Amino acid sequence: MSIDSFEASKRRSDEIRADLSAHPENYLMLTGDRPTGRLHLGHYFGTIRERVALQGLGVRTNIIIADYQVITDRDTTEHIQDNVRNMVIDYLACGVDPEKTMIFTHSAVPALNQLMLPFLSLVTEAELQRNPTVKSEMEASGHALTGLLLTYPVHQACDILFCKGNVVPVGKDQLPHIEQTRLIARRFNERYGRVFPEPAGLLTDAVEIPGLDGRKMSxxxxxxxxxxxxxxxxxxxxxxxxxxxxxxxxxxxxxxxxxxxxxxxxxxxxxxxxxxxxxxxxxxxxxxxxxxxxxxxxxxxxxxxxxxxxxxGDLGYIEDVLREGNRRANEIANATLDEVRAAMGMVY
Known part of the structure; x- marks a missing residue:
C-alpha cells in the first residue's frame, strides 16, 4: 500500500472516529475471525475490545465466524464445530451482546457466498496476486496457493458488502483488504447501478500484542x-x-x-x-x-x-445465538442478492 493511499485511509478513519459518538446510527460494522482454535489475549486486545466498544456506542455490529476460510490453507475441518461454539462462548464472555450484535457463520448463508461470482468478475488476477495478506498467509502456512486463498480478499468483500457494511475495524496491515472491497463496490456500482456503499477501514489503536516468546501472539x-x-x-x-x-x-x-x-x-x-x-x-x-x-x-x-x-453450562443457548444470527444473516443476504440480480438484469 502506497503512503498516499495509507494517508487517505487514515484521514477517512479519523473522520469516522470523530463522528461515531455523535451519529452511531450511520454506521454498520462487520468483522470476524476464522475458527481455527481458541481465541486468546491477542484477539481480545486486538479486536474484541473494539467490537464491544462499538456495540456500546450504538453502532450496528456484525461478527462473522469465517468457517469456510479455515480451508484456505488447511486440509481438514476436524474440531470445527467445537471451535465455532467456543468462539461464540468467548465473544459473549467478553461482552458481545447477541441482542445487539449479529453473530453468524459463512457456511450457513448461501446468498452471501453467491456474491463471489459477480465480484470475481470485477477483479483481475494481477490484483489478487498483489494482495500482501494472501502472500503472507501462504508463506506462514507452507501450503500451496489454493483458489480459495487467492480469492480470500474477494470473499471478505462479500462478507462486508452483503450486509452493506460501511466500517470495518482493522490494523494497518489489513487495509489492502478494505481497499480491494472499496474497489469491488465501486466497480459494481459503476457497471450495474448503485447497490453497495464503499466501506472504510476504522484503524484500531496499534496495540502490538506479543506472545510469550516476543513474537506476535499466535x-x-x-x-x-x-x-x-x-x-x-x-x-x-x-x-x-x-x-x-x-x-x-x-x-x-x-x-x-x-x-x-x-x-x-x-x-x-x-x-x-x-x-x-x-x-x-x-x-x-x-x-x-x-x-x-x-x-x-x-x-x-x-x-x-x-x-x-x-x-x-448452557450450550443450548449458544446454539440458539448462532441459529438466530444465521437466520438474520440469511434474511439480509437474500435481500442483497435480489438487489444484485435486479441490477444485473438477472431476474427471470
Missing part, C-alpha cells in the same frame, strides 16, 4: 494465552516463557524480547506502562516478573472466565 506459534485457559494453565505458560540472564528488569523490545513481551502483557492487563512495571520489579528478577504477570493476567481474565463457565 495459536500456531504456541505462545498465546487462551481466554479459555485456567488459572493453572496460564501460570504454567508464563512460568515456561523465555527471559534472559540479566537480573535487572528493563523494557527493551529490541534486545530483550522475552522480558519485554511479559511486561507488555502485564501492561495491557493492568493499564500501566511497561517502564513503570519494570522499575517497580527492578532487581527482583525474572521470577518476580513472571509472578506479577501471572497475577495480572489471571486478575484480568477472572470475570471473563466466570462468564465463560456459566455459558459452557
Amino acid at each position: 495459536k500456531s506459534y504456541g505462545n498465546a494465552i487462551s481466554l479459555s485457559a485456567t488459572e493453572e494453565e496460564t501460570a504454567k505458560l508464563i512460568k515456561k516463557s523465555k527471559t534472559d540472564s540479566e537480573r535487572a528488569i528493563t523494557f527493551d523490545k529490541e534486545n530483550r524480547p522475552g522480558v519485554s513481551a511479559l511486561l507488555t502483557t502485564a501492561a495491557l492487563c493492568t493499564g500501566r506502562a511497561e517502564a513503570d512495571i519494570a522499575a517497580e520489579i527492578g532487581e527482583a528478577g525474572a521470577g518476580a516478573l513472571k509472578k506479577y504477570v501471572t497475577e495480572s493476567v489471571n486478575g484480568f481474565l477472572a470475570p471473563i472466565r466466570e462468564r465463560r463457565r456459566a455459558l459452557e
Whole structure:
C-alpha cells in the first residue's frame, strides 16, 4: 500500500472516529475471525475490545465466524464445530451482546457466498496476486496457493458488502483488504447501478500484542494465552516463557524480547506502562516478573472466565445465538442478492 493511499485511509478513519459518538446510527460494522482454535489475549486486545466498544456506542455490529476460510490453507475441518461454539462462548464472555450484535457463520448463508461470482468478475488476477495478506498467509502456512486463498480478499468483500457494511475495524496491515472491497463496490456500482456503499477501514489503536516468546501472539506459534485457559494453565505458560540472564528488569523490545513481551502483557492487563512495571520489579528478577504477570493476567481474565463457565453450562443457548444470527444473516443476504440480480438484469 502506497503512503498516499495509507494517508487517505487514515484521514477517512479519523473522520469516522470523530463522528461515531455523535451519529452511531450511520454506521454498520462487520468483522470476524476464522475458527481455527481458541481465541486468546491477542484477539481480545486486538479486536474484541473494539467490537464491544462499538456495540456500546450504538453502532450496528456484525461478527462473522469465517468457517469456510479455515480451508484456505488447511486440509481438514476436524474440531470445527467445537471451535465455532467456543468462539461464540468467548465473544459473549467478553461482552458481545447477541441482542445487539449479529453473530453468524459463512457456511450457513448461501446468498452471501453467491456474491463471489459477480465480484470475481470485477477483479483481475494481477490484483489478487498483489494482495500482501494472501502472500503472507501462504508463506506462514507452507501450503500451496489454493483458489480459495487467492480469492480470500474477494470473499471478505462479500462478507462486508452483503450486509452493506460501511466500517470495518482493522490494523494497518489489513487495509489492502478494505481497499480491494472499496474497489469491488465501486466497480459494481459503476457497471450495474448503485447497490453497495464503499466501506472504510476504522484503524484500531496499534496495540502490538506479543506472545510469550516476543513474537506476535499466535495459536500456531504456541505462545498465546487462551481466554479459555485456567488459572493453572496460564501460570504454567508464563512460568515456561523465555527471559534472559540479566537480573535487572528493563523494557527493551529490541534486545530483550522475552522480558519485554511479559511486561507488555502485564501492561495491557493492568493499564500501566511497561517502564513503570519494570522499575517497580527492578532487581527482583525474572521470577518476580513472571509472578506479577501471572497475577495480572489471571486478575484480568477472572470475570471473563466466570462468564465463560456459566455459558459452557448452557450450550443450548449458544446454539440458539448462532441459529438466530444465521437466520438474520440469511434474511439480509437474500435481500442483497435480489438487489444484485435486479441490477444485473438477472431476474427471470
